[in-house]
Amino acid sequence: MSAAIESEPTFVDKFPDEARVVRAAFMSSFFALLLGAIFGIIQTLHRTDVARIIPSTDYYTVLTAHGVFMVISFTIFFLVGLFTWALTRSLDRPLLNIKITWTWYGLMAAGMTLTGISILAGFVDSIDMSADVLYTFYAPLQAHPLFYAGLTVFIVGTWIAGADWFRTFLAWRSEHPDERIPLQTFMVLTTMTMWYIASSAVAASVLLFLLPWSLGFIDQVNPTLTRTLFWFFGHPVVYFWLMPAYMLWYTVLPKIAGGRLFSDPLARVVFVLFVLLSTPVGIHHQYLDPGIAEGFKFISMTNTMFLLLPSLLTAFTVVASVEYGARQRGGTGLLGWLTNLPWRKPEFTGMMLAGLMFAAGGFSGMVNAGMNINYLIHNTLWVPGHFHLTVGTAVALTMMAGTYWIWPQISNKPIFSSQIGLFQVVLWFIGMALMSNAMHAQGLLGVPRRTAEPEYSGFDYPTMFGGFEELNIQIAIGGTLLFVSTILFLGNLALTMGNPTVSGLAEPLPSPVSGAEDAPKVLDNLRLWVGIALTLVVLAYALPIAAIINRGGLLGPGVGTYPVWVAPLFDALADAATPLLAAITDASGSLLEVVR
Amino acid sequence: MHIHAYEKLWLALSIVLILALIGTVTYGAVGPGVAMVADSQSTVDPGALDEDDRFSEPRVEQVGENEYEAYVVAYQFGFEPTPIVVPANSTVTLHITSRDVIHGFGVAGTSANAMAVPGEVSEITVETDEPTEYGIVCNEYCGAGHHVMEGKINVVSQSEFEDRGGDSE
């Protein structure tokens, strides 16, 4: 028996070249996670006024770095690593040309380095460079050209990655003309299809408007247009982060639970729904924007609400797969089977806790998506409270948990300590429960997101679910636990890399209970889904974008340019603004007294 | 394609939930009459607000019995007028724009919230109740001094409002 297991090759045994790429992508991802975590803890303690080690004007440099490194570098580098593994593994064939693979990895790394430099230069006054425009880079705030150029190179890298995977798939197809697309490959291809559609808009925005504008070739841009193009990309990108987590929940979690995927066909349906509905929804980030008719906002809401469907279906299918595993392990009763699960394994517990938090995030997401209830929470701390449950836990914690399972497969090195891993994932859950819950509550008090100092001189927040100060303490404690959890994860992984390589770590993935042969063939017809997806995008966006251009012009209604990278001027302005505002408030106060 | 009966049930429940969510929002629009910021106002040249009838003089003005209009300009890093003084128990339509970058206009602890976008005008109508004071925060990052950008809405009694000449200037 043990001899049989030892003879089973791991991924790195079968595909050493691809495994090297996967490891490189994961290393880039985790380096970004480290940077993002450092900026995260600085930000948490600053905002809650527990420890302010930077001036408040630098808070926005920290915030830009936290956002970009976490949701662009950490998530997407992990994605390309995971997808390279999944496609190669499920097609059981190497990539066509590993040099192309290294090329896209190199482009992504180079692009992110350029963008990272432009952001971090914001800390150094003597360098005339800054990108304090936050992850959303809304014009007419303007970053240094290097910021936009780096992002472009990075995105081009992901496009070539997609092409690499599609070409490899087509080569496999010619070798296996009659077989169904393996499930993991299906997930890779549908996700990349969505990515091509979504990222086309941000590429257009950067290449046609923002980059030429930052270089001085054009004088102004239309802020509503570039904002709309950002959200055309900005909502589907959240599914780009999420799909690697879904892939792990569908194909790896059931195996760890001791069972098998409940339904392959429904998994395919879910990914097709994401291709169709991820993009024509971005306007739900602009419910409170002027210049966009209410009807367009309603259409966007309807699409967004139907986008709940694939996630609700996923909840059922994944939990049912885990239940199946538990019953295979001897679990009984209505809920008693929950005790028959491998809770001591960090890869299992991490993914389950991530899924639980995603369920909670589903609720706050429903509120975000509700067109008029958006007034209540738009741009309040509720929103980052929400996405720290989704991308910050459903995605991030699943990626960390998944790493505990996948790293031995791509390196032949066993994880240094499962106990530390288990402690780390539970710590993440507790930290995020504290932080996210308090963020939601502060959002309901009206506390804004994205600000260095959320307390104001002119008014106090009302008290509900605990006061502003108590909630700040919860946020600070939660953020600190998350930072410690991240360091434990990275430390555990670093020590794992020091382990000697061993054999016998292979963990093959079982086939589903209801297999691909049960899935209608039409599900594999990617051309059809692309056609419908594009039609929906045109229906949702053609008229709003035409109206925006018609109203404000292609290059904006006389809007100025506000470069954040002329840093000294802005610092002076901000320093002047504080006493000035206080003086104005005092003056108007005394004026009121006089009038009375 | 075989789908388990339980999963079919869940699919049906999910669709009911989605329709109920859309239904609630629709009820909010037609019942209590919650309206969205939309494209009702014409665009404006943010570089020449002083030449615009609406925003040359940020102010509150009476336009009917118990009906008032407020014209608010957001800028790096404040709001004009400040405070926005409006009478109690009245209907106030706020017109909000920006003369530089994108800002937010969030009345803390209430359901009043809108974006202030250069070149565009957000229009929202609210009904005031008893005299009180609300804080306004800029809830969209607008530059290095974003955190000092705040404003105020003072809801004053009808008589106090008239004593002040019916204008916040």
Place this chain on the structure above:
Amino acid sequence: MGQSEAVNAPTDDVGGEGEEFDPIGTLTLIGIYFAILVLAWVYIYFVEFLGRDLVVVG
């Protein structure tokens, strides 16, 4: 089986049981989730949102 998806391969020994499997525990859990979602939504929409000052009515 090997690392490949083995899409058309015959299912192994537990395959037969799969047909019989009724995920009643899953249905229970997800039913509880559904109830929480509905109650939380009603609370936040009608109490927190519509119950506040300065609801936008035009």
